[in-house]
Amino acid sequence: MGHPASTEKNKQNDPQQGDKKPLQERRAADDITLVKRSQNGDLEAYDELVRRYQERIYNIIYNMTANRDITDDLAQETFIKAFRAIKSFKGDSSFYTWLYRIAVNKTLNHIKNRKEGIAMSLNSVDINVENHPDLVSLINDKTPLREINLNEIQEKLNIALLKLSEKHRLVVIMHDVEGMSHDEIAKILDCNSGTVRSRLFYARQQLQQLLSDLLK
Amino acid sequence: MHNEQQDFERLIKLLSIKKFEKPADGYFDNFSSRVISKIENETQQDQESWLINIIRSIIKRPSYAAGFALIVIALAFAIMSPIKGGDIQPNKGFTQNNPWEIAQPTKSASSINGFNQLSSKIDETHNSSTNPVAPPDNKPDSLFKDTQNNPKIFILTKPVSYP
Numbered sequence: 001m002g003h004p005a006s007t008e009k010n011k012q013n014d015p016q017q018g019d020k021k022p023l024q025e026r027r028a029a030d031d032i033t034l035v036k037r038s039q040n041g042d043l044e045a046y047d048e049l050v051r052r053y054q055e056r057i058y059n060i061i062y063n064m065t066a067n068r069d070i071t072d073d074l075a076q077e078t079f080i081k082a083f084r085a086i087k088s089f090k091g092d093s094s095f096y097t098w099l100y101r102i103a104v105n106k107t108l109n110h111i112k113n114r115k116e117g118i119a120m121s122l123n124s125v126d127i128n129v130e131n132h133p134d135l136v137s138l139i140n141d142k143t144p145l146r147e148i149n150l151n152e153i154q155e156k157l158n159i160a161l162l163k164l165s166e167k168h169r170l171v172v173i174m175h176d177v178e179g180m181s182h183d184e185i186a187k188i189l190d191c192n193s194g195t196v197r198s199r200l201f202y203a204r205q206q207l208q209q210l211l212s213d214l215l216k
Numbered sequence: 217m218h219n220e221q222q223d224f225e226r227l228i229k230l231l232s233i234k235k236f237e238k239p240a241d242g243y244f245d246n247f248s249s250r251v252i253s254k255i256e257n258e259t260q261q262d263q264e265s266w267l268i269n270i271i272r273s274i275i276k277r278p279s280y281a282a283g284f285a286l287i288v289i290a291l292a293f294a295i296m297s298p299i300k301g302g303d304i305q306p307n308k309g310f311t312q313n314n315p316w317e318i319a320q321p322t323k324s325a326s327s328i329n330g331f332n333q334l335s336s337k338i339d340e341t342h343n344s345s346t347n348p349v350a351p352p353d354n355k356p357d358s359l360f361k362d363t364q365n366n367p368k369i370f371i372l373t374k375p376v377s378y379p
Binding site for chain 1: 224226227228229230231232233234235236237238239240244247248249250251252254255256258
């Protein structure tokens with residue numbers, strides 16, 4: 001699964017950034033064409049937009065709720081709501097930012113309205129994660145991670161994330177999991193990047209405390 | 217920023233596991249078609265008239281039908297009640313200003329009293345030549361005056377004498 005929303009970190013480290021930018025611009029131009037067709041009721045065009053962003057929208061909702069059934073519903077509702085509101089899309093931001101905002105608001109509303117909380121129902125972890133360099137390095141560092149299986153780590157991680165407040169969870173997921181930049185997050189959340197940074201710092205501190213037994 | 221990254225380096229590595237949580241294989245193959253079919257269904261539903269929706273909901277839930285029937289009966293009663301009500305006070309009935317005002321029968325006054333009040337009011341106010349009930353402007357003097365009951369009074373005057 002790709003994470004095309006590039007981070008500032010990725011921009012600095014990625015030598016192919018120069019090649020990526022025109023591709024992103026082309027995609028944005030494509031988006032505008034598809035959006036215009038969708039605004040005229042062309043469902044084929046909208047189908048293409050759904051295919052483009054379905055994974056990213058799914059991921060943000062899933063990472064916020066940690067429940068695959070709720071995610072399925074909310075992801076569909078997001079695209080349905082976006083289609084109904086697409087005539088009001090003026091192109092002030094990219095279509096992706098606009099769509100992402102709908103998904104985030106929908107998810108936050110859902111979490112707020114469920115006073116009893118959301119039970120976890122996790123997707124299975126791709127087996128290839130064990131070869132991921134980040135995890136390999138963590139396990140080789142003689143940490144408690146060596147003795148715990150992957151599913152347990154996943155569960156502990158999700159429990160810790162759910163303990164954060166929504167605004168802090170959202171920022172840490174968007175930045176550290178989805179790989180979005182501070183500015184992108186600020187645009188989506190309609191706040192300044194300083195707020196994003198401070199929320200991110202606080203969220204990481206909290207997570208570090210909550211996961212201290214794994215990070216010793 | 218760099219220190220910040222170092223401080224949380226292990227945490228960020230751990231969070232990378234989240235990127236590998238995936239839905240079941242093939243989940244995204246038919247996701248868009250599900251979304252599009254839902255949009256099509258909703259659009260079709262919107263186009264159906266509201267009346268069909270009411271009838272459909274009544275058929276689905278009998279309690280709605282009972283509620284609907286109650287509303288109809290209540291409306292019928294509301295319309296019929298001013299016609300059935302018998303004791304309408306003439307001077308307090310349907311007024312010119314508000315013809316829909318429902319007349320309320322008074323507890324003390326009967327309909328006859330009400331009529332009398334009405335006629336006396338007409339006497340007082342309507343005195344035109346076209347109104348047969350109106351009293352004439354100049355009442356002629358009676359030809360048969362009762363002089364016995366009304367004797368003439370004579371006042372005798374005397375010159376005052378001072379001693």
